[in-house]
Amino acid sequence: MKNLMKITSSLALIILVSGCSYKGDLLDPKKPKIDDTLEVVDSNSIRTIADINAIAFEWRKVDDSRVVGYHFYRANLEKDGTKLQLIDTIKNKYATHYVDTEVEPNTKYVYKISSATKSDIESRTTSDYVVSTLDVPEGVSFIQAISNLPRQIKIVWRPHTNERIAYYKIEKSSPQTPKWEKLAEVEGRLQAEYIDEDLKDNVVYNYRVIAYTFDDIATKPSEIVKAQTKALPNGTTQLNATNDKPRKIILNWQPSESSDVLKYNIYRSSSATGGFSLVKTVNAQTLNFEDFVNEDGKIYFYKVTTTDVDNLESSKEINAVMGSTLAKVNKPIITLAQIQGERAILNWQSADKRTVSYNVYKTIKDGFFDKKTIKITGIDALRYEDKDIVRGVEYSYAIQAVDEFGIASEKTAPTELVLPKLKELN
Secondary structure, three states, rough: OHHHHHHHHHHHHHHHHOOOOEEEOOOOOOEEEEEEOOOOOHHHHHHEOOOOEEEEOOOOOOOOOOOOOOEEEEEEEEOOOOOOEEEEEEOOOOOEEEEEEEOOOOOEEEEEEOOOOOOOOOOOOOEEEEEEOOOOOOOOEEEEEEEEEEOEEEEEEOOOOOOEEEEEEEEEEEOOOOOEEEEEEEEOOOOOOEEEOOOOOOOOEEEEEEEOOOOOEEEOOOEEEEEEEOOOOOOOOEEEOOOOOEEEEEEEOOOOOOOOOOEEEEEEOOOOOOOOEEEEEEOOOOOOOEEEEEOOOEEEEEEEEEEEOOOOOOOOOOOEEEEEEOOOOOEEEEEEEEOOOOOOEEEEEEOOOOOOEEEEEEEEEEEOOOOOEEEEEEEOOOOOEOOOOOOOOOOEEEEEEEEOOOOOOOOOEEEEEEEOOOOOOO
């Protein structure tokens, strides 16, 4: 490892020394003009240091006064065979270091060097010099993705052993998007954790980690690991809502099958298709709820969801259950309303089997503006006789049914009765 660090430092120094070079035309088809009398670079003096993406050269300078620099020729033995191309020219013959950075990892190259003059004439080249670049480092040796987290996945890996590693790139794919996409960069060789957040529920994701050196050389990708986000908790079952309770609706349900349920949320709406709002949250041990409603015959729709210890809530896309408070009893049917003798007689029929008693509303109208209503309660018969009437006074009667819970029906339409005044004798 220390030798590798020394190589990197040497390469950096060599790059600075070789800053006087310029790139030639790699596709220049011109055949070099050779002067056999020009001094040739000593092939035995050439030394190289190979890296992953660079090869550093060192050689002994030539003393020929006609020489002003050097030409570098190169061929990729795997792609080009031995077909050499001019890749660079160094314009100072006293420069004896050069770094070729246009190379690929784990590749074998052949080089030749010639002495260059001010014109287009050059010397014969050196013997073939074959050198191979280093392979990219292996990827991280261990990686793990942790499942069953709420809308997130944790990726951990073993820090890379290569001290040249500067950072990691985390890449992600999924069954829906199989193409790998860059997710994040984690700075520092010893950093070995990343948490991918804001994910979908109960979805599988694939991950891999690629380490990068300080000069942005990528290692091989790690193995691919996969993990799945936590599923939403199971909802309740067998939700029931009553429709026969006075001024309240009672809900009850069976518990969720999920083991980590923390609470239940009760939602209510006047419509089965939307507008639900949270009315109550109860703990996981509570499997019922009484919704007190100060209105008879009121209909509501309900949904009950579960929330687990990670604050994940089961789906609200479930069918609502209808419940209602006990409706008003049906009003009775008046069958007789007349004056008999000095009495007002009212007969009626029950229109609802829930009825246990009746209220009679007697309104006395004495004059155009003077009106008074009296309520007579607790009548358990189907007949009422009113002896407390006065001749010439207008009376009206309405009847109301009442059930065992005190829920009263609407009143019947008022029936007017008048006991005529007696005619005065002359």
